[in-house]
Amino acid sequence: MSELFQLSAVEAAQLLQAKKISSVELTGNVINRIEDVENRVQAFLIWDKELALSQAKVVDEHRMRGEDLSPLAGIPIALKDNICTQGIRTTAGSKILYNFIPPYDATVVNKLKQAGLVLIGKTNCDEFAMGSSTENSGYHTTSNPWDLERVPGGSSGGSAAAVAAGESLLSLGSDTGGSIRQPASLCGVVGMKPTYGRVSRYGLIAYASSLDQIGPFGRTVRDCAALLNLISGHDGMDSTSTSVPVPDYTKACESDVKGLKIGVPREFFAQGVSGDVDMLVRAAIEKLCELGAEAEECSLPFSEYALAAYYIIAPAEASSNLARFDGVRYGLRTKELAGHISLTEKTRNEGFGDEVKQRIMIGTYALSAGYYDAYYKRAQQIRTLIRRDFDRAFEKFDILLTPTSPTTAFKIGEKSDPLAMKLADVCTLPVNMAGLPALSLPCGFVDGLPVGMQVVGKPFDEETVFRVSHTYEQASLWHTSRPLL
């Protein structure tokens, strides 16, 4: 048998349920893997061997007593470091939270604990989830397990790299403009952003509240479905979480796309998409057509304005959300003697990185008196037009297929121009603006680097997204490839 850390979560769960392995064995094997490769990958900001093994031991005891356990009980999971964990340092990748120990768990963490998952660590990310490479982390840059000189994508780069490298079987990330799907694509794993409102954001350190959504990473589509089952649903602590019923997503993981209508939006194959990526995504669509689906080109004309509108809306919300970091209640406080305004200004200047400052500045400007209508309101109106494009497409199609990222993973330090970096999210941003569910899964390799395809569904129709993705995955088998580390 191959090493336990290489198993998919669902495979490992079956072995646990059959009592062929224990969670302590599985978790221990994953910890060994971390000790072996983490100095090269640097996916984590913090991980804790003893804490992980003690949780695993408890789950094993429950199982030995014959208690009713959740399907993923005993499986190790890593969490992006912008998800609050009671008693475990949570920094959101920012120096301004270098010493923050949350007094409560995020709702998703509560749910995972109740389901008996084993938390092994908190993963690196771009500061406050602002970035596409983890290079904006206040701590270090994570490496892509497929090529250590390249970025893992971002902002949930640590969560994607940990799963790709075998340092965890599952992880959670957050996605505001592509921060789950783009790193999933660059690291060759599966990552999903659920419909806005599907998963509670309580305890997620806010970046842009109308766009943020927590979602799963796994090595297979079924792994992501099983994890989404555990974290979905209404939560009284988040008024934007909805009461739309949550089906069993693993039941949607069946191979059947007969008669399925695929829309192929042409704008997502322009805008700097490399020839190789274009070719592989089109080949994947062709494969689904061989399996019984029908594909047709379509147009989402306003999506080309999504990037500009996003860089008004997201920073505007961020400038408001990040106003809470004032050096009074938690986090960093400047050592310089200062009056109260100066204390806030100095603390924020010391604690925030360049990209965060830039977004706070543009957001503050876009919301300031005299410019609100020209920027923020107009961007929200364009958001309506973007959503209408999708609504119209979904009158005709069941699913939309696009590249996830225009290119494969780029080299660390390669994109020094912040505007060039932002183009990495051009295929994923419009989906957040419309609040739709979307998943990225591997669809091939270029020069040894993974390429991802984005599968976009109707609001609250994660099931079709999983069904299409699972069908392609089982027919292609890209998910069985592992990086050599």
Added chain:
Amino acid sequence: MLLNREEVRKVALLARLELTDDEIDQQAVNLNGLLDKFEALQEIDVSDVEPTSHSIPMVNILRDDLLVQSLSRESTLANAPESRDGCFIVPRIVGDV
């Protein structure tokens, strides 16, 4: 529309960021670069388009007025850079500005 140094300085004050002169210059370049990209949005006719703040309908949600456990004072203050007698300590704000 281009922002000059003074306008950037004013935005920094609103954002409560104490920036050095060099940082102000750098921010001016960044802001003006982004504002230039935003110009493309001005060409779209949005006259009859309702703005979207959230992709799902937002309604006020009320819960029953029940007494529930909240965070203790001790855990609320545990992360404070400075606290005393159950209070957050901030610099003096009255009398010396």
